[in-house]
Amino acid sequence: MHKDEARPLVSVCCITYNHAAFLAQAIESVLAQEAPFAIELVIGEDCSTDDTRRIALDYERRFPQQVRVLPAAPNRGIMPNLMATLATCTGRYIALLDGDDYWTDPHKLQQQVAVLEAQPGCALCVHDAEAFVEDGAEPPYLFSTKYSWLPRLAGPISQGSLVRFGWGIPTASMLFRRERLVPLPGWFRGVFSGDYTLQLLCSQVGYVYYLPRVMSRYRLHAGGVSRPTNNSLAHNRKRIFETRQLQRRLPAHYHPVFAKTLEELYFQRSALLGVLGNRRKQLAYLWQALNVDRSQLPRHLARIAKKLVRGLRLAA
Secondary structure, three states: OOOOOOOOOOOOEEEEEEOOOOOHHHHHHHHHHOOOOOEEEEEEEEEOOOHHHHHHHHHHHHHHOOOEOOOOOOOOOOHHHHHHHHHOOOOEEEOOOOOOOOEEOOOOHHHHHHHHHHOOOEEEEHHHHHHEEEEOOOOHHHHHHOOOOOOOOOOOEHHHHHHHHOOOOOOOOOOEEHHHOOOOHHHHHHHOHHHHHHHHHHHHHOEEEEEEEEEEEEEOOOOOOOOOOOHHHHHHHHHHHHHHHHHHHHHHHHHHHHHHHHHHHHHHHHHHHHHHHHHHHHHHHHHHHHHOOHHHHHHHHHHHHHHHHHHHHHOO
């Protein structure tokens, strides 16, 4: 990387927690970037219990002009840590790279910056990536294969596609304009999917441009945030909060999509509370689910009735 300017053109925001086995590979992939502009790597290490901070500080010591580690602080959690790290980035553009992912193309940033420089209306540039399971238990796959709604050729991704199809853009592919997004609103700290929420926020201030080129690898492992406990109440609560926030802030014609998601999340929360024996809250969320879309009430009641009959037969 070249350090031709006092202020970097690109800041790489890297949040990391207990990534001692992976962080060096992520950092090396940033240091390997070849570009005619300055790049800084800002690491938000969130009070790891392994050697993650030691590794980060070692790179800061060896590459002080390129690597900056945020001061130690009590564990913030993923979204507050992301917000704090983004807030200290100084570049015109910000790239995201979690501590357990890495880039595979040394010209990744140069290509994406060229897109943003040539297209003022573009708020976010993304690209294809390969996902792989760390233990090799499953074969790797391309995002463009699994998420077939991604464009086959280079071009824009509509806000409607992001709303309709949900998450499908790899975090480590994102490069966006800092002044259009940072600082993030306070409610962001409560969302479940930070990268997806960022993508939708970017789509509010410009279009998303996709490069159909694999330039990063997305690691799936037991400790990764992409593999949460899907049946947890905490997961469900954050998803409900996130969906409500997006429904309030995006155009009204997307409301039915978010309403459908909320309906599913309320049903899920009701079932989880039922398993825990909290009947009062179980019924309260069941009522909320039934009232999201009153036109679907007969269908839902019929489905609940069949479930009750099935349960009575099994009990008999």
